[in-house]
Amino acid sequence: MSASGIMTRSAPRLRSLSNLIPKTQKLLSRSLAWTPQPEGSEHRAKWQTTKRPLADERKPLWEKAYFLKPGDAPVEVGGRHNDLRVGGLKVPNIWLRDNCQCSACFHGDTRQRLHDTFQISRDLTIKSHQTEGNSTDIEWSDGHRSSYSHSMLRQACATFEERAKIRQGLPEKPVYWGSSISESPPKVAHDAPEALKAIFHNIRTYGFTYITGVDYSTPEPTKDILTSLGGFLRQTHYGGFYVFTADLASKDTAYTNIALEAHTDNTYFTEPSGLQAFHLLSHTDGSGGASLLVDGFKAAFDLKAKHREAYDILSTVNVHAHASGNDGISIQPYRGFPVISHDPATGDILQVRWNSSDRAAIELPISEVEKWYDAARKFDKLLKKKQNEYWEQLTPGNILVFDNWRVLHGRSAFTGKRTISGAYVMRDDWISKYKMSRWGEGEVLGAIPTS
Numbered sequence: 001m002s003a004s005g006i007m008t009r010s011a012p013r014l015r016s017l018s019n020l021i022p023k024t025q026k027l028l029s030r031s032l033a034w035t036p037q038p039e040g041s042e043h044r045a046k047w048q049t050t051k052r053p054l055a056d057e058r059k060p061l062w063e064k065a066y067f068l069k070p071g072d073a074p075v076e077v078g079g080r081h082n083d084l085r086v087g088g089l090k091v092p093n094i095w096l097r098d099n100c101q102c103s104a105c106f107h108g109d110t111r112q113r114l115h116d117t118f119q120i121s122r123d124l125t126i127k128s129h130q131t132e133g134n135s136t137d138i139e140w141s142d143g144h145r146s147s148y149s150h151s152m153l154r155q156a157c158a159t160f161e162e163r164a165k166i167r168q169g170l171p172e173k174p175v176y177w178g179s180s181i182s183e184s185p186p187k188v189a190h191d192a193p194e195a196l197k198a199i200f201h202n203i204r205t206y207g208f209t210y211i212t213g214v215d216y217s218t219p220e221p222t223k224d225i226l227t228s229l230g231g232f233l234r235q236t237h238y239g240g241f242y243v244f245t246a247d248l249a250s251k252d253t254a255y256t257n258i259a260l261e262a263h264t265d266n267t268y269f270t271e272p273s274g275l276q277a278f279h280l281l282s283h284t285d286g287s288g289g290a291s292l293l294v295d296g297f298k299a300a301f302d303l304k305a306k307h308r309e310a311y312d313i314l315s316t317v318n319v320h321a322h323a324s325g326n327d328g329i330s331i332q333p334y335r336g337f338p339v340i341s342h343d344p345a346t347g348d349i350l351q352v353r354w355n356s357s358d359r360a361a362i363e364l365p366i367s368e369v370e371k372w373y374d375a376a377r378k379f380d381k382l383l384k385k386k387q388n389e390y391w392e393q394l395t396p397g398n399i400l401v402f403d404n405w406r407v408l409h410g411r412s413a414f415t416g417k418r419t420i421s422g423a424y425v426m427r428d429d430w431i432s433k434y435k436m437s438r439w440g441e442g443e444v445l446g447a448i449p450t451s
């Protein structure tokens with residue numbers, strides 16, 4: 001019986017690991033996700049432990065031994081088993097054959113695999129090969145012929161970190177900021193040369209940008225710019241391209257005039273929107289309504305440095321959320337998510353989900369939740385540090401666009417009539433556009449990890 005007094009199915013395994021796991025993990029090893037079995041199932045509801053590796057332990061165990069930096073590792077075929085090696089690292093025949101790029105195996109337009117992977121014989125061998133320049137041709141024992149570019153082979157052998165750079169579109173030099181960003185906030189004129197590339201550069205580097213000089217006499221210019229960031233806008237129960245004001249048109253506090261503390265949007269969706277944009281169209285007969293931005297990644301790094309245990313708790317304990325204001329709606333993600341999520345391949349911080357208004361259950365036994373609150377209190381204190389807050393009064397003609405996975409936003413209370421337009425763009429849609437604008441199709445498609 002674990003300390004929380006609840007039989008855990010995998011307690012023995014956890015117990016054997018528990019002496020290897022820091023105090024925090026012991027707490028978390030008792031963190032339980034209850035998966036109710038369907039009515040009448042042969043199992044009664046079972047408590048399952050949800051052990052989560054600590055953020056730093058997320059580094060893949062195999063990262064050191066097997067991967068090379070792509071660099072110019074030599075590609076050779078031969079040896080006792082006549083196999084293909086990149087820098088001495090064997091590339092299995094099944095992988096090579098499965099990633100044959102000939103027109104019978106791979107659709108040149110759709111870039112989709114055409115053959116049946118599992119009809120490939122496990123005993124396939126290389127019958128002959130020919131290396132010329134940067135590619136190697138192979139004739140297989142079943143008579144099939146394939147050709148492999150060396151850059152593709154090297155990518156397949158690259159470390160996950162190397163791959164993450166292009167897969168995630170990681171910025172070369174991210175800039176984490178505090179209140180002093182107000183001295184020179186990132187901005188791009190909407191009609192600047194290569195404006196889209198500069199907009200994406202700013203968003204990926206700072207987590208936000210202004211797009212200036214936008215005609216706001218009609219919604220179209222704003223809508224067109226936001227659509228260009230992802231190809232299309234995200235449709236939600238708020239609509240697609242939205243214009244909102246304090247009229248409770250949607251039953252959410254955004255549609256009021258009260259102050260909103262720093263938060264990320266859509267924690268009640270399994271996947272929060274990637275980008276959010278605000279374009280203040282007008283504010284009459286009143287004052288206030290200043291916008292607040294906080295760099296959630298900077299705050300997370302500060303938390304990790306100052307309160308490691310709190311960082312680990314917020315990185316591993318799942319939290320639920322809901323949006324239930326509108327009639328007939330109670331939107332919730334299919335599972336809980338931690339406040340701070342990490343890239344499973346590299347351990348990088350990937351997302352901050354923080355919204356105290358919409359938070360629902362904390363996925364810990366109720367008797368343990370104080371530990372989450374204590375950790376969250378530390379994070380909240382950092383988010384509310386004056387040095388971490390960037391306040392700005394939005395003005396018509398200047399769109400604020402920010403990465404809703406990194407940057408928190410809020411506003412001060414206001415009086416009068418205040419109208420804002422904006423939209424959401426999904427994460428994968430804007431990252432795709434960003435990568436194409438930064439690297440171009442060749443490098444992006446060439447980096448798709450096919451193994």
Ligand SMILES: C[N+](C)(C)CCCC[C@H](N)C(=O)O
Pocket residue numbers: 238242244252253254263264265266267355358422
């Ligand atoms: C659509 N528009 C941006 C106007 C309002 C959205 C409300 C967002 C909600 N409070 C959340 O935290 O997700």
Ligand SMILES: O=C(O)CCC(=O)C(=O)O
Pocket residue numbers: 254260265278289290291409410411420
């Ligand atoms: O009205 C604002 O400035 C921000 C509203 C907000 O936080 C939201 O729509 O998520």
